Amino acid sequence: MKRILLSLLLATVSFTAYAQHFITDTAFRQKVENAFHAKMKLIGMKFYDTHGLRVSPEEEEALHFLYAYMPIADATDYPTAYHLNNVRTALRTRTAMAWGKTVPELLFRHFVLPMRVNNEPLDSSRAVFYRELSGRVKGLSMKDAILEVNHWCHERVTYEPSDARTSSPLQSIRTGRGRCGEESTFTVAALRSIGIPARQVYTPRWAHTDDNHAWVEAWADGKWYFIGACEPEAVLNLAWFNEPASRAMLMHTRAFGDYEGPEEVMLRTSNFTEINLIDNYGSTARIDFKIVDREGKPVDDARVDFKIYNYAEFYTAASKYTDRKGETFLSAGKGDMIVWASKDNQFGYAKASFGKDKSVTIRLLYNEKNIPRETDMDIVPPAQNAALPSVTKAQREENARRLAYEDSVRHAYIATFxxxxxxxxxxxxxxxxxxxxxxxxxxxxxxxxxxxxxxxxxxxxxxxxxxxxxxxxxxxxxxxxxxxARSSQLCPRVESEMILAPYKRFFEKVFAKDSARFRKNPALLVEWIRKNIRMNPDGQAMRIPQTPTSVWKSRITDWRSRDIFFVDVARSLDIEARMDAVTAKIQYRQGGKWVDVDFESEAQQTAKTGRLVLSFRPDGFLDDPKYYSHFTISKIVNGRTWLMTFDEGQLDMGGGATWSNTFRNGSTLDEGTYLLVTGQRMADGSVLAHSRFFRIEPGKTTTLPLDIRQESEGVKVIGSFNSEDLFEKDGGNVSILSQTGRGYYVLGILGVGQEPTNHALHDIEKMKDKLDKWGRPFVLLFKDETEARKFQTQKGEFPNLPRKTIFGIDKDGSIQKEIAREMKLHNAGQLPVFIIADTFNRIVFLSQGYTIGLGEQLVKTSSRL
Incomplete structure (x- = not known):
């Protein structure tokens, strides 16, 4: 009898555990079920196959949640068994990790369970990372575990700029390098693998300098903290970007699914909820916006793009839509943005100053025929105002010791290449x-x-x-x-899509009967796609590219994957096809000409074009303006701006489109309306911007001046510095004056291996010829002998520093302290610091921390001395 009762009791316990809900809120669980069934109706139940997988009710609810909100690509390119394995590994952390039961359901659901972080390929990293990390963090608090995971990440990956495609976490480990978006994707994946809620945070573009950045927020004991991904510090909420982040206009993250948290929602889609995190980093203000038509009537469902000046364009950092009253709002850092509103081919825009403006009304006055007049705009970024956590000397030294060891581990692996x-x-x-x-x-x-x-x-x-x-x-x-494959079209890539599966020989077979006629007339392939491939009706869905084979199998996709599909199929059938690098138009080659693909039309044709010539007079400082640095061109399409992506050259290597090589003698553009934006970034981060709208008419040449505004005032003395100060060189102490001679010089205090210093040195290298022509010395100082030795191992990364570069050590930090004191720097420890000074002890230029274009700023200042 006792044995029977015990069996019944065990069966009851087992059934209770088996019947546990993943989503305890009944109403939200029903919302997820509705979204899941809508997704299955859209893509077909064949892509959700749990047959033979022995799925528990809890696991099935978690799977339904993932499928309800995942992009179509994730549902059609990865089998259900793959997603189930990740669900099981995630659920295991609730019992296996000490903090598993303390993580709220809301955060586990949106920031632990999902595999996808951004637009990376999905891989098997969750199981791999769990095996690596679960033992390593055993016995640690959540906060210490976050720090430890970041140290582990640093052992395996360090920063290197690269193209915009995001590698998977395991791919990043394999190469040992990653840009910030890859480092943060990798670190989020590592934290989630052991059940710690984590999310990738982006500033879409900095406001004070030309670049963007991504890092990580992780949750511990009721609070979110930030870390620099693969850049471990001794404490949380400390990174090289504390100061830049305080000057940002926007920070955001994407929470998987329909997230109902405390943060301000910027955009809610069928895949994710974009939330605003700017309040975590700087001083912010709110502006209420109202969008009206020509008659002043409210415009509902108007798209409102919030644009930050960056890389010489007004970059859309966030988008929202108006309500029935034509209203929306945004909280942002206390600086300037361009706010662009559009609907039904009509548009309008205005500069908005957060912290000054309370409300802004934008009237939709313009269209492609009726364009605004040219305008000068002064763009001011937020002021610096960062709060730094305290770190003891012992903590810093221990962290430095660990970093050196972790570098050695990674270098040992890289040495096998x-x-x-x-x-x-x-x-x-x-x-x-x-x-x-x-x-x-x-x-x-x-x-x-x-x-x-x-x-x-x-x-x-x-x-x-x-x-x-x-x-x-x-x-x-x-x-x-x-x-x-039989095709002579060898390139497997169309744009920055993930290439997950073979496809060329597949399409050779499935289109074997049609290949000859498609080659003869590629417009027939366009027609086949228009008739056989359905478009996802959700225009705001996340456009993670599907593999071309899953597009063919599912017969449903979005416009991005459709475009890639066309090019891939065409190339598989030996039809020359491409995505145009500048306009992103899909084209095939026929009769020696590129024909534009239009899936909405039965007739395919080549666009009518005109030419644009830009006139510019070199002024000694600026001889050849660069695209993305000094100017950009965007086309106005349906009331919105679309950047023309001319060649940007190799990242950190120069090259790319300039005025002289692309626009001086004219460049061909499709007919239409365009926006030319120019700008000059000042040392304080502000921008002197200019915008000019223009038309390109078929067969005609449009000639415009390339107006780049310059600062009208001369160089000012902004502080003082003693040129008799001593630094260590070759084992002895020497004065700055003894090394530079009389006159101006550049003095820099470096943070060796830190991303801001690396950017600064690369920017100086780009301007080597002009700085050498100036002929004045560069005194570059390290904080100590350890930093000097570390730089020697990295010196090969900076082979083109100015000819008159002098290295030394600011051994007791006295030079850095003097600059901080005299210039009243908010954070004396933030590096790098660069000044231009003279031997009469006058400072005329200062740059501290993270900035892009330092070399140009030094040249500009030196040309006016």
Whole structure:
């Protein structure tokens, strides 16, 4: 009898655990079920297959939540078993980790369970990271666990600029490098793997300098904290970007699903809830906006784009839609934005000053035929106002010790990558550069080269179409698919999409009967897609690109994946097709001409074009304005701006479109209305901007002046500094004056290995010729001997510093302290610090912390001395 009762009791306990709800709120659970069934109706139940997977009710609710809100690509490109394995690994953290039961359901649901962080490929990192980290953080508090995870991340990945495509977390580990978006994606994935709520935070663009940044917020014991991803500090809420973040206009994150948290909602879509986090970082203010038509009547559902001046364009950092009263609002840092409203091809815009304006009304007065007049605008960023947590000397020293060890771990791994030296006797020397660039993926590329040594010309042509990042993560099956396809169109990439699965030989087979007629007339392929591929009716859905094979299988997609699908299928059938690099138009080549693809039209045709010539007179400081640095051009389409993405060159390597190589003799543009934006960034972060609207008419040349506003006042003395101060050089103490001689000089205090210092030195390198022509010395000082030695190991990263560069050590920090004292710097420890001073002890230029374009600012100031 006792045995029977015990069995019944165990069965009851087992059933209770088995029947546990993942979502305890009945109303929200029903909302999720409704969204899940709507998604299944859209894509088909064949993409949700739990047959034989033995799914518990709790797991099924979690799966339904994920499928309800995931992008179509995640549902059609990854099997249900993949998503279920990740659900099970996530749920395990609730019992296996000490803090598992303390994480609120809301945060677990939106910031632990989801695999997707941004637009990266999904991988098996959750299970891998759990095995690596669960033991490492055992016994730690949540706060200490966050710090420890970040140290682990630093062992494996460090910063390196690259293209905009986001690698997966495991791909980042393989290459040992990542830009900030990849570092933060990787770190969020690591934290979530052990059940700590985490989210990627973006400032879409800085307000005070040309760039953007991403980092991580993690939740512990009732509060969100921030960290620099793969940049561990001794305490939370401390990073090199504390000061820049206090000057930002916007910070946001995307919470997976329909999130109902305490933060201000900026945008709610069928996939995510975009929330505003700016209040966590700086002083903010709210402005209420009202959008009206020509007659002053409210415009409902108008799109309102909040634009920050950055990289010489008014970049849309956030978008909202008006309510029935034509109203919306935004909280942002206390600086200036351009607010652009549009609906039904009508648009209007205004400058909004947060902290000064309380309300702004924008009238939709303009369209593509009726355009605004040219305008000067002074754009002012928020003032610096950061709060820094306290860190003891012992904490700093211990953190520095750990960083050095972690660097050694990562360097030991990177040392296993091939180099020119280790590959000098390789029997296929033409392939050597591709193998070296492949970093952690070098074995794959090497095996590919050797497997197809008998067809080396085609193999090398295929590799030549790949970016450096593609070489680092391209798997063998995709290389072989392109290698062995019949098509001569070898490039597997259309834009920045994820290439997850082979497709060329697949489309050879499925379109075998149609391939000949499609090649003869590619417009028939456009027609086939228009008739057979449905478009997702949700225009605000997240556009994660589907693989072309899943587009074919599901027969539903969005416009981005449709465009990629067309190019991939066309190339598979040996039709020359592309996405135009400047306009992002989809095109195929026929009769020696590129034909624009229009899926809404039965007739395909080449757009009518005109030419744009920009006139500019070099002024000694600015000889050849750069696209993205001094000017940009956007087309007005349906009342919104679309940037023309001319070549930007290699990141941190120069090159790219300029006035002289692209616009002096004229550049071809499609007919239509355009916006030319120019700007000059000042040392304090403000911008002298100018906007000019213009028309391109078919067959005609439009000539416009490239007006770049300059500061009208001369150089001012802004502080004092003793040129007799001493620093250590070659083991002895020398004065600044003894090294520079009489006259002006540049003095910099460096933070070795820190991202702001790396940017500053690269910017100075870009202006080496002009700075050498100026001929004045650069005194670059390290904080101590350890930093000086560390820089020696990295010196190869900065081979083009000015000729008269002098290195030394500010051993007791006295020079840094004097600059901070005399210039009344808010944060004396923020690096790098650069000044231009003279031997009469006058400072005429100051830059501190993170800024882009430092080299240009130094040249501009020096040209006026």
């Amino acid at each position: 091939p180099t020119e030296e280790t590959m000098k006797n390789y029997r296929y020397p033409a392939a050597t550069p591709y193998i070296i660039k492949a970093r952690g993926n070098w074995k794959t590329i090497k095996a590919f080269v050797e497997k197809y040594a008998g067809r080396q010309e085609r193999a090398l042509r295929l590799l030549s179409t790949l970016s450096d990042k593609d070489l680092r993560d391209m798997p063998m099956d995709i290389l072989e698919d392109n290698m062995n």
